[in-house]
Amino acid sequence: MNDIKGTVCKPFEGPAVWHGPDLADREDWVLRLSTQRVGELATALRTSRRRGTPLLRMTAADFPLPTLARELAGAAEELAAGRGFVLVKGIPVGELSDRDAGVVLRGIGQYVGRPVPQDAEGRTLRHVRNTAGIAAGSAVPVLRSRARGPFHTDESDLLGLLCLKPARSGGGTALVSSAALHNAVTERRPDLVKRLYRTHFFDRRDAHAPGERPYLAAPLATRHGAQLSMRYDRGRLEAARILAGVPRLEPADTELYDLVDALAGSPRLRLDLRLEAGDLLLVDNHAVMHARSAFEDVDDPERGRHLLRLWLARHGDTCPPHAGAHTSRALAIRRGIAPLDVVRPRSLRSTRPDVGRHDPRRHRADG
Numbered sequence: 001m002n003d004i005k006g007t008v009c010k011p012f013e014g015p016a017v018w019h020g021p022d023l024a025d026r027e028d029w030v031l032r033l034s035t036q037r038v039g040e041l042a043t044a045l046r047t048s049r050r051r052g053t054p055l056l057r058m059t060a061a062d063f064p065l066p067t068l069a070r071e072l073a074g075a076a077e078e079l080a081a082g083r084g085f086v087l088v089k090g091i092p093v094g095e096l097s098d099r100d101a102g103v104v105l106r107g108i109g110q111y112v113g114r115p116v117p118q119d120a121e122g123r124t125l126r127h128v129r130n131t132a133g134i135a136a137g138s139a140v141p142v143l144r145s146r147a148r149g150p151f152h153t154d155e156s157d158l159l160g161l162l163c164l165k166p167a168r169s170g171g172g173t174a175l176v177s178s179a180a181l182h183n184a185v186t187e188r189r190p191d192l193v194k195r196l197y198r199t200h201f202f203d204r205r206d207a208h209a210p211g212e213r214p215y216l217a218a219p220l221a222t223r224h225g226a227q228l229s230m231r232y233d234r235g236r237l238e239a240a241r242i243l244a245g246v247p248r249l250e251p252a253d254t255e256l257y258d259l260v261d262a263l264a265g266s267p268r269l270r271l272d273l274r275l276e277a278g279d280l281l282l283v284d285n286h287a288v289m290h291a292r293s294a295f296e297d298v299d300d301p302e303r304g305r306h307l308l309r310l311w312l313a314r315h316g317d318t319c320p321p322h323a324g325a326h327t328s329r330a331l332a333i334r335r336g337i338a339p340l341d342v343v344r345p346r347s348l349r350s351t352r353p354d355v356g357r358h359d360p361r362r363h364r365a366d367g
Contacts, residue, residue, distance in 0.1 A: 008194055009186050012179035012228055015082045016287050019180055020271030029083055031075060033090035037068045041091065041104055048103055055106060056124065063107030072111035075282060079112070079158060080314065084287030085175055087273070088280040093164050098127075098308075105162045105280070105308050112282060113158045113312030116336030120207055128161070128307040130297060142292065146305070149292035151176060151264035152233040153285040155207075156311030156334045160282050163275035167305035171295030173273045173281065175288050176264045178230035182221060184263045185256075192256045196221035200253070201246045202231075203239035207337040215240045220260075229286040232260060264289055275307070285334060311336045 011017075023029060033041075044063045053062045065072070075086040088108070093101050102125045109115055115124045130146040142149040146167070151174070161173070186193050202216040222229040234257050240246050263269060270291075275281060283290055297304035313335050 009190055011183045016084055017179045018083055018177045019269055023271050029086060031071060031086055031088045038090060038092055040065050040068050044107055045100060045104060060110040069111055076112045079282060079284040084284040086282045091278045091280055093278050101164055102308055105310050109160050109310045109312055113314050116156055116311050116313050117339050118311050119337055120340045122339035126309045128309050130304055146295045148294040151289045151291040153231055153289055156285060156336050157314045158284055158312035160310035162308045163277055163279045164306040165277055167295035167297045169296045170293050171305050172293045173275055174291045175271045176269050178287055178289055179228045180269055181263050182228055185259060189259055195252060195256050200237055201240040202236040215243050215246055232289060
């Protein structure tokens with residue numbers, strides 16, 4: 001329950017409260033795959049091919065990992081009750097097609113959570129790469145540009161980013177502990193802390209179904225006992241202000257957003273990473289915010305920086321599938337973006353084999 005009476009200024013403690021400089025020279029948050037574990041991935045990929053299970057129907061049983069499964073269970077525990085992130089290194093992406101890399105990412109993801117859609121068309125895997133001709137500073141989604149991506153959280157419980165190819169320069173990833181950030185806000189501006197727990201409005205015009213509100217009304221911070229759940233995306237917060245029914249931004253809100261941005265990006269809090277080919281970053285969006293620096297690359301997007309993104313719901317999700325989108329329980333669980341339950345003409349569907357898509361005709365059967 002979001003209890004802000006008497007506990008709102010109480011500092012968070014435990015492993016979820018960390019500072020980047022303290023972790024920079026350590027590797028206890030890194031899972032390096034041994035030769036045996038890499039061999040398990042290759043065997044699992046062959047098993048998946050042999051069974052011919054469609055990507056969207058694939059379960060952990062279709063991608064068996066006899067010993068790596070235990071390590072991934074440990075990673076899931078670290079996401080839920082530890083620092084909130086794990087870096088897996090050594091996935092042999094240089095030996096995989098984009099399609100097979102997607103199968104491996106989704107296969108690993110099944111042991112950590114449950115894949116959920118990332119857009120209204122139901123894609124469960126998204127490519128993160130610069131579209132040819134799009135420069136930093138252009139008004140396109142960061143997903144398809146080489147612009148800087150400010151600190152934010154995604155609309156899923158968990159995030160998986162598999163690096164297939166790094167940028168020529170730049171494109172670094174930064175992480176910050178949401179609990180450490182909350183503590184820093186409390187120290188710096190205790191008068192603003194309660195505003196974290198007030199209702200804020202997030203633009204969701206690209207993700208709402210007909211008849212639904214084009215915005216999400218939710219607090220930035222929710223306290224569940226000793227744990228913090230953070231939701232933040234300044235671009236969406238500011239974009240929502242032009243929508244009917246959304247109140248004007250108050251000066252104190254701008255002060256709060258400025259402070260969150262400044263603290264998240266401060267060397268005292270953030271952890272800087274450079275993802276290399278074969279690195280899989282797993283992040284709990286409730287506990288960790290992430291950002292990306294701008295990058296320079298070759299003009300051909302097929303040869304430039306390329307990541308695959310997977311969104312996951314936590315295992316053990318007990319919220320009814322059709323619970324109201326704005327109930328407190330639904331807000332606590334981030335299941336991605338609900339697909340539009342329509343049949344699209346075949347000509348409008350992507351024919352790219354390496355993008356996981358939801359089949360709207362099976363929407364209810366898939367759950």
